[in-house]
Amino acid sequence: MPDQTQNAFRALADPTRRDIMRLLSANALTIAEVSAHFDMTRAAVKKHLTVLNDGGLITVEARGRERINQINPLGLAPVLSWLEFFDHFWDDRLADLKTAIEKDIQ
Amino acid sequence: MPDQTQNAFRALADPTRRDIMRLLSANALTIAEVSAHFDMTRAAVKKHLTVLNDGGLITVEARGRERINQINPLGLAPVLSWLEFFDHFWDDRLADLKTAIEKDIQ
DNA sequence: GCAACGTGATACTTTTTGGTATCACGATAA
């Protein structure tokens, strides 16, 4: 796992994978359970889970013949770290940004 | 510009585009000036700038025959907003996350 | 043991993306 920042950003670039992150934030799920929420094959969902795993955003735990996928919030650290870089440049604008977030939809 | 969240995340998925963001954080630059920092053609850089513009992360201002590309920090709002979602689920872990950021490389 | 189930992995197709090459066009400067 060389470039965790790149893998994490890449993992978050796909809307399906971001939806999976939200799903897993509520409960850890097996691949089949995750697949049930999307209109695509289990194999496709599995691929997305692999990308998320490569990005360090989820961890996978084997339980019998099932694989429990669960969120790893620390995986977001490289992303937040990168964004943090811009805080130093616009501390003032960041305040506006934070308030803008409050009224942001989705 | 329907899905700004998607466009912003997609724009940040490429390492060259993230580097461009850092570049522009110091100074607003023309396309040619940005291109000088990368080992690729001006046309390729222009494409990246278009993607960044679509993502709302930069703004472009015409000045004579030049186009000044400058950062739009508010474009990061949808990204931060999405990440904010996870704060509600792990307020405690977020503290660890913030401290982890401090010692993060790159 | 045996059948059903969840998963891993591979091969394959289609679409998107990153990149180059090229040309046309407005702005600049002599």
Add this chain to the structure above:
DNA sequence: TTATCGTGATACCAAAAAGTATCACGTTGC
């Protein structure tokens, strides 16, 4: 005007990504 410069736009190519279909394998339960 004329030549040059920065850019926009298009066509094109190669590689990566998203998705499907399929099969093999270990686990579960009878």
